[in-house]
Every structure is written in structure tokens, then in C-alpha cells.
Amino acid sequence: MRLRNVWMCALGIALVASVACGGGQSTSNKSAEPTAPAGTPAGQKVDMATAGDVKGTVTLDGTAPKNAPIKMNADPICLKLNKDPQFQETFMVADGKLANVFVYVKDGLGNYVYDQPTDKVTIDQQNCRYHPHVFGMRVGQTLVIKNSDDTLHNIHAMPKTNTEFNEGEPIKGMTRDKVFTAKEVMVPFKCDVHGWMNAYVGVLDHPYYAVTDKDGKFELKSLPPGTYTIEAWHEKLGAQEQKVTLGQKESKDVSFTFKAPAVPTNN
Numbered sequence: 001m002r003l004r005n006v007w008m009c010a011l012g013i014a015l016v017a018s019v020a021c022g023g024g025q026s027t028s029n030k031s032a033e034p035t036a037p038a039g040t041p042a043g044q045k046v047d048m049a050t051a052g053d054v055k056g057t058v059t060l061d062g063t064a065p066k067n068a069p070i071k072m073n074a075d076p077i078c079l080k081l082n083k084d085p086q087f088q089e090t091f092m093v094a095d096g097k098l099a100n101v102f103v104y105v106k107d108g109l110g111n112y113v114y115d116q117p118t119d120k121v122t123i124d125q126q127n128c129r130y131h132p133h134v135f136g137m138r139v140g141q142t143l144v145i146k147n148s149d150d151t152l153h154n155i156h157a158m159p160k161t162n163t164e165f166n167e168g169e170p171i172k173g174m175t176r177d178k179v180f181t182a183k184e185v186m187v188p189f190k191c192d193v194h195g196w197m198n199a200y201v202g203v204l205d206h207p208y209y210a211v212t213d214k215d216g217k218f219e220l221k222s223l224p225p226g227t228y229t230i231e232a233w234h235e236k237l238g239a240q241e242q243k244v245t246l247g248q249k250e251s252k253d254v255s256f257t258f259k260a261p262a263v264p265t266n267n
Contacts, residue, residue, distance in 0.1 A: 043113030046224050052250040055219040058101045058212045062260030064091040070196040077151040078128035089133045097216030100134040102202045104209035108228035120144050125153040130199035136209040145176045159187045232256040
């Protein structure tokens with residue numbers, strides 16, 4: 001009981017100081033189906049009858065470094081929620097296939113315009129982790145920040161282009177809404193209370209993005225014909241680009257291979 005009281009006191013102090021941290025939404029390895037309003041002087045709509053797809057796989061060449069272990073002893077609630085050993089999600093590799101890679105169209109879309117999405121994106125602070133770890137969303141789309149744990153969390157966004165924010169959520173079930181106003185790849189999140197918590201979001205002005213799944217696969221659906229620069233981004237391994245030219249109703253495979261670090265990377 002004494003330990004619990006000390007911990008709750010510490011949480012109260014942290015809350016007064018407006019310092020707080022953040023995990024649950026699934027990511028998709030397929031981009032959303034784009035919709036486009038009638039063409040305007042500044043843009044044109046996507047002709048779905050001629051659109052094609054770009055899909056592929058991201059692999060890791062070499063042995064992945066071991067993910068750093070997470071010690072949650074500082075928060076008894078986090079410790080109780082996680083009975084098994086916890087590790088960072090930096091290198092999620094299975095049979096050489098790399099998950100949690102953000103893949104998107106970096107250049108080539110020209111003046112196409114799209115409807116603003118009405119659905120919301122959620123980042124959940126659950127079991128003292130951010131969920132999802134890597135995800136994408138659109139400029140102007142609502143991001144719901146949720147606390148699913150019975151402990152103080154906060155989410156500290158550290159963008160270079162958008163506005164920084166640091167929001168605390170001391171009560172289980174609390175939510176806050178945020179919106180990014182400019183495209184930015186990537187925006188990192190961290191927790192100032194639980195130092196092991198981190199996540200990344202790619203913010204784009206178009207719907208052509210995806211996060212590789214456990215098999216390293218991704219798909220960018222319904223791209224109009226054209227020549228594009230496709231970028232694959234990983235939090236430790238950096239970014240790679242490839243050019244691809246897509247014809248009408250064509251499907252192209254684009255694969256990326258990242259080289260494993262020669263020396264173990266600290267998470």
C-alpha cells in the first residue's frame with residue numbers, strides 16, 4: 001500500500017508538471033482506396049478505370065541486431081500489465097522479411113487531388129506501449145490519442161515541420177484529438193514518463209502509403225498511370241528510393257533490401 005501511495009504521489013507531481021507518456025491501432029500493409037473530387041484548376045481526379053498497383057517486399061540482408069530489452073520496474077502498473085519480457089520493436093524480422101517499414105509515393109503524383117478522409121486514426125497507449133509503432137495518416141486527418149491503461153501516460157510529438165505537442169492523459173479511457181497541418185515523413189513520438197515508449201507516423205497529402213506487415217509485404221493500390229519515386233523508410237536503417245513507371249491498369253513489383261548493421265544498433 002505504501003508503494004502504491006508513493007507511486008500515485010509521483011504521478012500527481014508529474015501531472016502538475018504537465019509531463020506525461022503513450023499504445024493500440026492496427027497498421028495496414030495496403031494503401032487506402034483513393035477517392036477524388038471533380039477536377040479543379042489546381043488538380044485532377046484519379047481515373048479509377050485506368051489505375052494500377054505497386055506492391056512488393058522489404059527484406060533485410062544479414063542478421064538483425066537484437067532488440068533492446070525494456071525494463072518497466074519504475075512503474076508497478078506497467079510491470080503488472082507485462083508478465084513476459086518486453087523488447088523494443090526496432091528490428092521486426094521473420095525469415096529475412098522486415099516489418100514496420102513505411103513505404104510511400106514520394107514524388108510523381110503531380111496535381112491529383114483527393115477527398116479529405118472522414119475516418120480517424122488512433123494511437124493507443126496500451127500495456128505501456130504505443131500501438132501502432134509505425135503508421136501513416138493524411139494531412140488534416142484526425143489523430144485520436146487514447147490511454148487504455150490505469151496509469152499516467154503522455155505523448156510528445158517532435159515534428160520538424162508541424163507543431164510540436166506534449167499531451168498528458170492521467171486517466172484510463174481518456175482521449176485527445178490532434179491534427180497535422182503539413183506533410184512530414186516521419187514524425188517521431190516519445191513518452192516523457194516511460195522512456196521506452198516510442199512511435200512514428202508518416203503524414204502525407206495523398207493516400208498512397210503503407211506499412212510492411214510481418215512478411216515484409218506492402219501494396220500501394222489504385223495509382224494512376226505515371227512515373228513515381230517510391231521510398232521505403234526504416235527507423236534505424238534509413239530510407240531507400242526506387243523509380244517505377246506504371247501503365248494503365250498495370251501492376252508492378254518493387255522490392256527493397258536493407259543491409260543489416262555491421263555492429264549492433266542501440267535502440
